[in-house]
Amino acid sequence: MRLTPLHISTLLLGCWFLLTNHRDPNNPPVARTGAPGETTCGASGCHAGGAFTGTVAITGIPDTVTANQSYTVTLTNTSNAVRAGFQLTCLDGANAYSGTLTNGTGTSIGTSNSTGRKYIRQSSAKTLSGGSTGWTFTWKAPATAAEDKCTFYFVSLCANGNGNNSGDNVLVSNKSVVLRSVSAAGDPDDPNPGWLVFKALPAQLDIRLLESTSGQVVIYDLQGRVILTEKLGSESKVSIELLTPGIYIARIQAGGKVFAARFSR
Numbered sequence: 001m002r003l004t005p006l007h008i009s010t011l012l013l014g015c016w017f018l019l020t021n022h023r024d025p026n027n028p029p030v031a032r033t034g035a036p037g038e039t040t041c042g043a044s045g046c047h048a049g050g051a052f053t054g055t056v057a058i059t060g061i062p063d064t065v066t067a068n069q070s071y072t073v074t075l076t077n078t079s080n081a082v083r084a085g086f087q088l089t090c091l092d093g094a095n096a097y098s099g100t101l102t103n104g105t106g107t108s109i110g111t112s113n114s115t116g117r118k119y120i121r122q123s124s125a126k127t128l129s130g131g132s133t134g135w136t137f138t139w140k141a142p143a144t145a146a147e148d149k150c151t152f153y154f155v156s157l158c159a160n161g162n163g164n165n166s167g168d169n170v171l172v173s174n175k176s177v178v179l180r181s182v183s184a185a186g187d188p189d190d191p192n193p194g195w196l197v198f199k200a201l202p203a204q205l206d207i208r209l210l211e212s213t214s215g216q217v218v219i220y221d222l223q224g225r226v227i228l229t230e231k232l233g234s235e236s237k238v239s240i241e242l243l244t245p246g247i248y249i250a251r252i253q254a255g256g257k258v259f260a261a262r263f264s265r
Helices: 004-020
Strands: 054-059 064-066 068-079 083-092 100-102 109-113 118-122 132-139 149-159 164-181 197-199 206-211 216-223 228-235 234-238 248-252 259-264
Touching: 054 149, 068 083, 068 149, 083 100, 083 132, 100 118, 109 248, 164 248, 197 259, 206 216, 206 228, 206 248, 216 234, 228 234, 228 248
Parallel strands: 064 164
Antiparallel strands: 054 068, 068 132, 083 118, 083 149, 100 132, 109 118, 149 164, 197 206, 206 234, 216 228, 216 248, 248 259
């Protein structure tokens, strides 16, 4: 049969339709994380009909994060699916985009024109190996956040690898963390804010409260994890002999005031 211009146009249109509408997603539409006001890629007209089971989780984010600090995040799909994709955003207590996402290998960043929220997602779907697959990227904590809270909303598509959007389903999860703002607590490089004297020695912290007779010191590592908590009197010596050598932050509260200072062990 001789191909006419109409035949050729029909073939090209069919190829375009297959490539753009019937494949495991590359750079999927944004606002599909299940966050407040959002759907997922399991929304009507998108992926549906699957019955895969499993979990989607993120690692690399502690329960308390430090303002302006960067964290290496890994999102993992563990399931009985064949192929997988994902999408993630982070919102503060007012549901505004929070922090800064930086893409890694196999990921890309997208922005919602209506909300300004940013999203990280797969730039190409991955095949599961041994029942799991994942993506690694970077998130930098904001300087401040509404309610001092950041919540990660994320989904992972479980796909059957048949090249279209049938027989797929979505895993949905989230993780909330507390933002600890060192800058709001005081200058971490100033050893004397005026209402206390702070001195870090090799084996102990000497803390003298000038305006109060009681308070509290909390010691954090640089991942925002609480290492030690102790009550303070007007003059206190806090032992740090058991701390692993490294850099820490002491957050001191007394008389309604808060101060933070970095120190080395």
